[in-house]
Amino acid sequence: MIVADKKREQIIDGAIKRFIHFGIGKTTMNDIAEDLSVSKPSLYYYFPDKKHLIIGVIERVFHDFFELIKKKYNPDLPLEEILFNTIDVRNTFFQKYYMLRITEGIPDLLNDDVIKGKLQTLKGSEKEFFAEIFSRAKEKREIEHDDTFHVAELYLESLMGLCTMCIMETGKDLFPDKKAFNKMTLKQKNLTTIFVRGLRCAD
């Protein structure tokens, strides 16, 4: 890695630490600079503005997420087991980076076109990965379904939907406790079981 890129990554590391602890909204560029014992203009040398630093953080988290999920992916396992593993990885990341949720903090961060586009792209990558999982399961005759990308989309949105329901239940901005968290994971796995069976039976 080039030196400049290394520094960039260090800044992202520092930002993530702050974000995880205090949230994006409560973290200032000064905080991050001080943590790293550098001046604020140094930060601006690597990132044009705070928004792009946040984007860097988002890219990093997704990158790590994809890395881990791909590492854990074993196509030889039964589909249900594969999906259970991805749920665990997903939820570990969800829990770890919960404070990142950009809905809070800077109010109209989700309305920003650059960020929206970035998230859209990353979500697209995830869908493609899941489409791949379903496609391979189809090759193995484990399931019967044509439009695997569509299935992946539906499956992922259902999981995210259950997750959102869980958050809403615990009360908008409270950190979901261990119990609620486990309940959510269980629901996602139960849905997965039914979902996979539903794909097995032909039309």
Next chain:
Amino acid sequence: MIVADKKREQIIDGAIKRFIHFGIGKTTMNDIAEDLSVSKPSLYYYFPDKKHLIIGVIERVFHDFFELIKKKYNPDLPLEEILFNTIDVRNTFFQKYYMLRITEGIPDLLNDDVIKGKLQTLKGSEKEFFAEIFSRAKEKREIEHDDTFHVAELYLESLMGLCTMCIMETGKDLFPDKKAFNKMTLKQKNLTTIFVRGLRCAD
């Protein structure tokens, strides 16, 4: 119906009209009173406070919803068709009463214990109704699954989850347009198809 109750219902009618058009937060007790050509204290004769008027509205909407959904319920139809019908009823209500969504308007209305309890109870009723649907389908040997209440809960939460995803996608407080709305309905039905098949296959 007793005269007093009739008046009460008229007030709820008026409140609903305002709420649908301007949302709960932008509707004052004066607005409602003026619409009905009565004085504000008259409203307070029938409802101790605005919160209880809102509760009255919630009860009314759910009541109408249950009425219609039960009316449309024909146990002789295949499970998938039954669920498709309920989705249509659900989403018609969702669209009609979208502006009621109590998340907005009065900020901490969802944190109120009375309202939370009321919503909990009403959601419970819905779950029981769906458990009934699944139970009957089981009796007809259409599906094989033991814990029908649990299945109903999972199914409903998945539907609501997809709905929430749809709302989030269109942008927090924008009214979801016809297109997004149809897309959501389609996703819910696609999930239903897979879900029902998943329940058909035994363990």
Next chain:
DNA sequence: TTTTTGACTAAAATATTAAAAAAGTCAGAA
């Protein structure tokens, strides 16, 4: 006795402004 009202108070939301904090810039040093 039950229902309704005009005139009121208390509480809450809103708008206004001043002060503080944060984002972001720049000339120049390392």
Next chain:
DNA sequence: TTCTGACTTTTTTAATATTTTAGTCAAAAA
């Protein structure tokens, strides 16, 4: 090329005044 101290500009926050709205009450009307 990378970094910094000192700076400006933009946003948040805090404090306060103003308006709006929820809710009350004594008394009138039904």
